[in-house]
Each structure stands twice: as structure tokens, then as C-alpha cells.
Amino acid sequence: MGRKSPNWDSTGLKRGPWTPEEDQKLLAYVQHHGHGSWRSLPQKAGLQRCGKSCRLRWTNYLRPDIKRGKFTLQEDQTIIQLHALLGNRWSSIAAHLPKRTDNEIKNYWNTHLKKRLxxxxxxxVTHKLQKAILGSAIAGTTTIDPKNLSNLSHVAQWETARLQAEARLVRESKSRGGHHQNDHIHQLDNSDHQLLHTDQFDTKFSRTASRPRCLDILRACQTLVLPNLIKNGDENEYDPGYGLLSFDNGGSYSSKNINTPTVSTTMGFEGQYCDDHEQSDLFEVLNNQGTTGYEAGDNNNNGWIREVSNSYGNNAIGFCGSDRGDHDDHEVNKKYWDEVLKFLSF
DNA sequence: AACACCGTCAACCGCGAGCCA
DNA sequence: CTGGCTCGCGGTTGACGGTGT
Incomplete structure (x- = not known):
């Protein structure tokens, strides 16, 4: 495919396409010594390249854990959904697609997916149906394949949820005077705090201000709460309906009756409870991803997720069968919970 | 056959964040 | 606190192959 013609910059370093010999030198050096400082690598490896060029060549091409070739349908869908959620954060998107590089995904988006959409x-950009097309479809002058319409609507809903959450985050960060993003975990115990202040946590939770916080909360559940339960031998309390996924605005229904940290204490609001926006964001995201279970205020067991506010006088979220006395069905709850996490690519 | 145009994607550029002295 | 250095990220470029005229 396309290559820039080889040339040399003013400092005598080579630019442009890599030769097989150069690839071999770089590969052999990194496999033997690791890359260390990219700046000093070229000299040590006998390459007349700048460190940046070497790093790029390694991360986008030579690294052994790279899958090349055609993107699968599954990968296409993942990219589209993640793009609706994350925008042009290619490295974040790539993190969800094993063996694909951010550069490859970016190129694929720009040359294929963008046009296809x-x-x-x-x-x-917005992942919304273009108004003109929607208008003409409604007017009957354009027909849209119902299958496509359903997919598009789905994608658009994701984006709507994302934009709403982003807008609210901006509002909050302004009104709270720029509190640190980690504020929302202020009520966890010390061991949780230690866990939170790892690079992994910082990367996942702190550095991306625009991610809908409800996703952070779900991540927090999995990263913080479950390991604690297992550590304490309490995994039988792995009951999203009562504990892990209780969005508790107060009232009689509460997870406080089990001895585990609850999501409601990780929300980042002053005080202990989440607000209605926070809860509805999560509902929206989970519901929009295609599960059919959520019905606000509906206590009939007809899906995965539902609000239980009307029967308990507060705002909580539970899985079917987990909030009306049959919460002993841990296996079922765990299954639903796992499905949600899997879908959200945790 | 010759030329123009288009699509693809490896490679480059510039910026910003993190780190450290 | 500051400034220099390094690295990673997203946007852009441009060579090359394919296709159309």
C-alpha cells in the first residue's frame, strides 16, 4: 500500500517507509532488550531513525500482538458503538478491540465506517439519523430498511445518552469548582482507596472527564466491590438487586442490610445518595443497548433491569427477581450482571 | 495507452500530559 | 514552581494501486 518516499531530514535521520532490514533490526533489538527509552533506541539498535519513528513502527506494525487484515462484523459493530459513546478517542476504542491498533481503527473508521454510516x-459525528432522511421517511418519500432503522435508532440512542451525560458532567464540574474526578469514591474504605490510586484506575476512571459517569460506576462495581466481596468470602452476596447495583436515593429499600460497600456510596455527589439524573443515565445506557427489560416503575419480571422506585419509595435499580423477596437467586442475578458487563466490554 | 481521479493506510506532525530534576 | 524531556494521542499527509474516462 501507500508509502512515503524515503528521504532524509536535516539531521541525517531517515524518514519514510521502513525497509525489511530496518524492521529486522528494530524487531531484534526490542525483543532482546525491550524498547527502554525510544529516544536512545535507534542508536543502540543501529538505526538511522528518530525514536518517534521507531516507536510508531513498533506499536503500529511490528508488535507481535497485532492482528492484521479484514475487520469482522463484530469488530465493526463494536467500533461504531464505542465511537458513539467515546467519540474520536481511538486509543480508548482500541483498548476494547484486542490486537487492533488505534491507528488502524482510526483509518478504518475514516475510510470505511464513516462512509457506510x-x-x-x-x-x-453525532450518530443521529440525518433530519432530512428521517423527514422524508416520515413523509413517505424515502424508504429505510427497517433493520437499518432499528440499528440506527439504537446507535442514536447511545449518543443521546452520552451527550446528556457529558453535558451534565460539564455542569457539575463547573458548579463543584473542579473537584477531582475521584471524588465519587470518597466513601469507600481505605483498601478501596489504595486500589483506586493505581495507574490502572487512573487510566480508566480519572483522565477522561467526558465519559458518562454511570459507566464509571459500573466499572467501579466490578473493579472494587466484587473483589472485596470475594476477599471477604461474601461472594454469595453478589446480588445486584440488593447490593452491587442499588441506586439508592434513600428510603426503606437499601443495600445497607448486607455488609458490603454499595454503589450508591461511590457516586460523587455530596452525601451518600445518587440523584435522579445519575440513575436515569444508567437506565438509559443499559436500556438503549438493546436489552428489552427495563421498564421504569414496573415491577413485573419482564426483562433484565428495572427501576424499583414505586414499590420501595426510593430510586433503586435491580435485576428481575432480585428485589421482591427472591433475592436469594444469586446465580440468576450474577448471570444478568455478567451479561451487562460483557456487553459494555468491561 | 495515457491521463486523471479516488481510496487506502503507513507514516508524520504537533500538541498536551506526566514525570523528574 | 518551573522548565526540559519523553511519550502517547488524534489529525493530517502523501505515495501508491486501482478504476474510470
Whole structure:
């Protein structure tokens, strides 16, 4: 494929396409010594390249854990959904696609997916159906394949949830005077705090201000709460309906009756409880991803997730069968919970 | 056959964040 | 606190192959 013609910059370093010999030198050096400082690597490896060029060549091409070739349908869908959620954060998207590089995904998006969405009448930036097309469809002058319409609507809903959450985050960060993103875990115990202040946590939770916080909360559940339960031998309390996934605004229904940290204490609001926006964001995201179970205020067991506010006088979220006395069915709850996490690519 | 145009994607550029002295 | 250095990220470029005229 396309390559820039080889040339040399003013400092005598080579630019442009890599030769097989150069690849071999770089590969052999990194496999033997690791890359260490990229700046000093070229000299040590006998390459007349700048460190940046070497790093790029390694991360985008030579690294052994790279999958090349055609993207699968599953990968296409993942990229589209993540793009709706994360925007052009290619490295974050790549983190969800094992063996694909951010550069590859970015190129694939720009050359294939963006055009495909546009063709289907979806704005690739907003992931919303273009008004003109929707309008003409409604007027009957344009027909849209119902299957596509369903997919597009799904994608658009994700984006709507994302935009709402982002807007609220901006509002909050302004009104709270720029509190640290980790504020929302202030009520966890010391061991949780230690766990939180790892690079992994910082990368996942702190550095991306625009991610809907409800996703952080779900991550927090999995990263913080479950390991604690297992550590304490309490995994039988792995009951999203009562504990892990209780969005508790107060009132009689509460997870406080089990001896585990609860999500409601990790929300980042002053005081202990989440607010309605926070809860509805999560509902929206989970519901929009295609599960059919959530019905606000509905206590009939007809899906995965539901609000239980009307029967308990507060705002909580539970899985079917987990909030009306049959909460002993841990296996079922765990299954639902795992499915949600899996879908959200945790 | 010759030329123009288009699509692809490896490679480059510039910026910003983190780290450290 | 500051400034220099390094690295990673997202946007952009441009060579090359394919296709159309």
C-alpha cells in the first residue's frame, strides 16, 4: 500500500517507509532488550531513525500482538458503538478491540465506517439519523430498511445518552469548582482507596472527564466491590438487586442490610445518595443497548433491569427477581450482571 | 495507452500530559 | 514552581494501486 518516499531530514535521520532490514533490526533489538527509552533506541539498535519513528513502527506494525487484515462484523459493530459513546478517542476504542491498533481503527473508521454510516443516513459525528432522511421517511418519500432503522435508532440512542451525560458532567464540574474526578469514591474504605490510586484506575476512571459517569460506576462495581466481596468470602452476596447495583436515593429499600460497600456510596455527589439524573443515565445506557427489560416503575419480571422506585419509595435499580423477596437467586442475578458487563466490554 | 481521479493506510506532525530534576 | 524531556494521542499527509474516462 501507500508509502512515503524515503528521504532524509536535516539531521541525517531517515524518514519514510521502513525497509525489511530496518524492521529486522528494530524487531531484534526490542525483543532482546525491550524498547527502554525510544529516544536512545535507534542508536543502540543501529538505526538511522528518530525514536518517534521507531516507536510508531513498533506499536503500529511490528508488535507481535497485532492482528492484521479484514475487520469482522463484530469488530465493526463494536467500533461504531464505542465511537458513539467515546467519540474520536481511538486509543480508548482500541483498548476494547484486542490486537487492533488505534491507528488502524482510526483509518478504518475514516475510510470505511464513516462512509457506510453516511450512506445509511446516519451522521457519523453525532450518530443521529440525518433530519432530512428521517423527514422524508416520515413523509413517505424515502424508504429505510427497517433493520437499518432499528440499528440506527439504537446507535442514536447511545449518543443521546452520552451527550446528556457529558453535558451534565460539564455542569457539575463547573458548579463543584473542579473537584477531582475521584471524588465519587470518597466513601469507600481505605483498601478501596489504595486500589483506586493505581495507574490502572487512573487510566480508566480519572483522565477522561467526558465519559458518562454511570459507566464509571459500573466499572467501579466490578473493579472494587466484587473483589472485596470475594476477599471477604461474601461472594454469595453478589446480588445486584440488593447490593452491587442499588441506586439508592434513600428510603426503606437499601443495600445497607448486607455488609458490603454499595454503589450508591461511590457516586460523587455530596452525601451518600445518587440523584435522579445519575440513575436515569444508567437506565438509559443499559436500556438503549438493546436489552428489552427495563421498564421504569414496573415491577413485573419482564426483562433484565428495572427501576424499583414505586414499590420501595426510593430510586433503586435491580435485576428481575432480585428485589421482591427472591433475592436469594444469586446465580440468576450474577448471570444478568455478567451479561451487562460483557456487553459494555468491561 | 495515457491521463486523471479516488481510496487506502503507513507514516508524520504537533500538541498536551506526566514525570523528574 | 518551573522548565526540559519523553511519550502517547488524534489529525493530517502523501505515495501508491486501482478504476474510470
Amino acid at each position: 453516511a450512506k445509511m443516513g446516519v451522521d457519523p
